[in-house]
Amino acid sequence: MNATAAIAGATFGEAVRKRVLMVILLAALVIILISPAFEPFAGRGQRTLVMSFGFGIIQLAGTFIAIILCTGLIPTEIERRTIYTILSKPVQRWQFVLGKLLGAIGTLAFIYAMMGLVFLLVTRLSLGAFEPQVIKGIVMFFFQSSLLASVTLFFSTFVSPLVNYFLSAGVFLMGNLMSTFLETIQRNPEVTPLTRIPVQILTIILPNFANFNIQNPIINPEQVLTDELAYFIQTIAYAIVYMALLLVGSILIFNQREM
Amino acid sequence: MGGYSIVSDVVIKTVKLTKRYSSWWGSQTVEAVKNLDLEVYRGEIFGFLGPNGAGKTTTIKVLLGILYPTSGEAYVLGKPAGDPETHHRLSYLPENPYFYEYMTGKEILTFYARLFGIPEPERSKRVNQLLDRVGLSRAANQPLRNYSKGMLQRIGLAQCLLNDPDLLILDEPTAGLDPIAHIDIRDLILELREQGKTLFISSHQLSDVEIVCDRVAILNRGELVRIGKLEELLSGGYVEMIAEKVSENVLEPIRQLGGRPSWHDGRLIVEQPDDGSIDRVIDLVRANGGHIISVKPYRRTLEDLFVETIQGGRKQ
Numbered sequence A: 001m002n003a004t005a006a007i008a009g010a011t012f013g014e015a016v017r018k019r020v021l022m023v024i025l026l027a028a029l030v031i032i033l034i035s036p037a038f039e040p041f042a043g044r045g046q047r048t049l050v051m052s053f054g055f056g057i058i059q060l061a062g063t064f065i066a067i068i069l070c071t072g073l074i075p076t077e078i079e080r081r082t083i084y085t086i087l088s089k090p091v092q093r094w095q096f097v098l099g100k101l102l103g104a105i106g107t108l109a110f111i112y113a114m115m116g117l118v119f120l121l122v123t124r125l126s127l128g129a130f131e132p133q134v135i136k137g138i139v140m141f142f143f144q145s146s147l148l149a150s151v152t153l154f155f156s157t158f159v160s161p162l163v164n165y166f167l168s169a170g171v172f173l174m175g176n177l178m179s180t181f182l183e184t185i186q187r188n189p190e191v192t193p194l195t196r197i198p199v200q201i202l203t204i205i206l207p208n209f210a211n212f213n214i215q216n217p218i219i220n221p222e223q224v225l226t227d228e229l230a231y232f233i234q235t236i237a238y239a240i241v242y243m244a245l246l247l248v249g250s251i252l253i254f255n256q257r258e259m
Numbered sequence B: 001m002g003g004y005s006i007v008s009d010v011v012i013k014t015v016k017l018t019k020r021y022s023s024w025w026g027s028q029t030v031e032a033v034k035n036l037d038l039e040v041y042r043g044e045i046f047g048f049l050g051p052n053g054a055g056k057t058t059t060i061k062v063l064l065g066i067l068y069p070t071s072g073e074a075y076v077l078g079k080p081a082g083d084p085e086t087h088h089r090l091s092y093l094p095e096n097p098y099f100y101e102y103m104t105g106k107e108i109l110t111f112y113a114r115l116f117g118i119p120e121p122e123r124s125k126r127v128n129q130l131l132d133r134v135g136l137s138r139a140a141n142q143p144l145r146n147y148s149k150g151m152l153q154r155i156g157l158a159q160c161l162l163n164d165p166d167l168l169i170l171d172e173p174t175a176g177l178d179p180i181a182h183i184d185i186r187d188l189i190l191e192l193r194e195q196g197k198t199l200f201i202s203s204h205q206l207s208d209v210e211i212v213c214d215r216v217a218i219l220n221r222g223e224l225v226r227i228g229k230l231e232e233l234l235s236g237g238y239v240e241m242i243a244e245k246v247s248e249n250v251l252e253p254i255r256q257l258g259g260r261p262s263w264h265d266g267r268l269i270v271e272q273p274d275d276g277s278i279d280r281v282i283d284l285v286r287a288n289g290g291h292i293i294s295v296k297p298y299r300r301t302l303e304d305l306f307v308e309t310i311q312g313g314r315k316q
């Protein structure tokens, strides 16, 4: 366990020193901070503006950071040969992969904590009240990004970083849209099963990223979640199970891998 | 229990080990190691020699389980290569080692010590000891990105010693280092042998290993071309004797003793096999009125052997 923790720690240490990631984080923090300045343009009311704008920036930054960080996690170790001294120690390959993933999740926790704190501050100052909804949104986005990180890490065990950018971004977009798309299709009686079934299968296989986008009910309180707690638990459990499956897949592929 | 644990004195063993690299569509293949049979015994310094591209690093990666054999077998410390359990007892210095640059010397050694599972307070103690031993105590808190190549190599050696290993696998440990660093590393290697450790050292520079190796294997284009004790491989040197004022009568008896006499500017030069017969030749020369100017042994060097073997291999 110590080895896994050491690898996770080293991964985190390196990630928070990675310039691209910190530039994205800083840019996001600055934009969140200055977002109340757009107030005069708010047509739909101040709260909606501040909330949707902040959540949008946070999700965007988290998504980019998850993909950029995870495409390189394993390939970089191989390319610059740092992996040789690690795998020649009493470290199992699964410990290496798990350590990398935990390091990435730790990094995401860190950046979401930073963005969340600043967003809380901004909402407190501009809306005059503490907004617990911010925390809920941040937690959901954190799990969404962690799931995305597992997807990217999984792909990184067998495709090049460049291909991985497109693959991961594609899966993220599809995973965000598929469930809505499927609902639309199911409501339309003209769609044949020949079209519907593949869409259904794809919707089940692809990670459902849409479930984490709870900013809509948060931004528009009239759109009510029937049982919020159950919904949260279910969605988080879904993320964890899906991540575990991806982790197993990553390890199986990485075990065969030669460096 | 698998492998060769019965013969506990065999630390590394490969049987018909073959490693082929192929591009993933399989159109191009490189056979980097071919049918390699190797045994390395406990307590010896084993030189694994060959020119660049001979397949040394590939073999080492297979021994560590970083690559898998295409065919054949490899055993390390009595277990199939790559068994993480055996990794507690071995250590590895890669060719041109590279480490996390953002860490300091002390942090990187602490990181590796954690990978070895060494608990505190033992961990800090050993890290500090080793920083001291490789002469990096003063640079301990500087990030590795400020280290010179020689300093990185010393960090590399320090991380090899963290677990007090039985077997050290060093890939080109002196490549690209200045002469002083060469000597440091050679001294360290000798010190480790004193402690009874087994060392497997790859090199394409012969002068480094010549003095320290007990046995060597020479690899060329993936194939083992020579293996044996250094003194056996280097036998076959000769003794050169120069004399003057000798009568030609000695020529025939010298030839009968296996020597090769020749004349240069009225001087007799004899190349005599290094088998003790030089005494009889000297007696002969003296008995025939000759005057000995010099007697000089010419030992074969590893370099000679290397060039002979590799060129022999190329001609085929």
Ligand SMILES: Nc1ncnc2c1ncn2[C@@H]1O[C@H](COP(=O)(O)OP(=O)(O)O)[C@@H](O)[C@H]1O
Residues within 6 Å of the ligand: A259, B021, B022, B030, B031, B032, B050, B051, B052, B053, B054, B055, B056, B057, B058, B059
């Ligand atoms: N990852 C790889 N893919 C394809 N060919 C490789 C790879 N690594 C090494 N080779 C080839 O295998 C041969 C042996 O290389 P290597 O084991 O590095 O030799 P050495 O360490 O003796 O210099 C060389 O021809 C080299 O080009």
Ligand SMILES: [Mg+2]
Residues within 6 Å of the ligand: B053, B056, B057, B058, B095, B171, B172
């Ligand atoms: Mg090499």
